[in-house]
Amino acid sequence: MASRHNTPSEGATQQKIIDAALVLFAEYGIDGVPVRALTSHAGVNVAAIHYHFGGMEAVAEAVFSELSARINKTRTSKLEEILARAKAKRKKPNVTEIVLAFIEPYVDDNATTEGQLLAQLIVKHRLSPSPMTEQVIKKHFDPMAKQFVAALHEAIPSVPLSQMYWRYMLLVSTVVLSVSARRGSNRLQRLSEGEADGADLKAMRDALVEFVIGGIRAPHRVTSAP
Incomplete structure (x- = not known):
């Protein structure tokens, strides 16, 4: 993840993705969750994964x-x-x-x-x-x-x-x-x-x-x- 400082809005988006990943990884396994399933569950667009985390x-x-x-x-x-x-x-x-x-x-x-x-x-x-x-x-x-x-x-x-x-x-x-x-x-x-x-x-x-x-x-x- 980038070391730059995040705005409150960016931090909230990151947390949405992490929270969604916690639920989906627990249910389907770490390697069993497609990017689109994660972004759909988090309510963010696909580009948000790359922007906030890199992958x-x-x-x-x-x-x-x-x-x-x-x-x-x-x-x-x-x-x-x-x-x-x-x-x-x-x-x-x-x-x-x-x-x-x-x-x-x-x-x-x-x-x-x-x-x-x-x-x-x-x-x-x-x-x-x-x-x-x-x-x-x-x-x-x-x-x-x-x-x-x-x-x-x-x-x-x-x-x-x-x-x-x-x-x-x-x-x-x-x-x-x-x-x-x-x-x-x-x-x-x-x-x-x-x-x-x-x-x-x-x-x-x-x-x-x-x-x-x-x-x-x-x-x-x-x-x-x-």
Whole structure:
């Protein structure tokens, strides 16, 4: 997006496009929305996409930035509440509460749209990062990640801080890939012959929490070189 200053009218048009993209990307996927469908939903002309953003890729990046800021602010606020309660009770913070604060934007009852879209955008960034998405990660994800790692380390001090960073990154990968896989074919249902269903958000939430907490709580073992 151009770095020039926008007038209030231009800023309103940009926000209309971002708001429309949030809705359509969540419903049809990042690559499933034609330009004309987006401009029609936003109530702007086709030229507005190029003028304000330069193309659909930049629209996706703007959506990534807005979603990241909003969702991570919610996550860190919940984390701060958890830490404040633990401090008031003079106890270690609860690991399950910390993990839920991280996971819930992806899997709670209101996450079937924005949470899944954020997961798709994170995967897209990992596969083809751009300067813009790198900036979003550094601004909106890195500070949040450090807060969660510190909280998990406070909850389980027996796990070295360096190892907790590994466990946090594995937590992120597990959650993001699981949630983004909900779009498209239901491989989990096929593999399990109907015993498990990737479309069941509550079951996914429960399985993720159980799996992730087990990994985070696992005793740290130092392996010696052969």
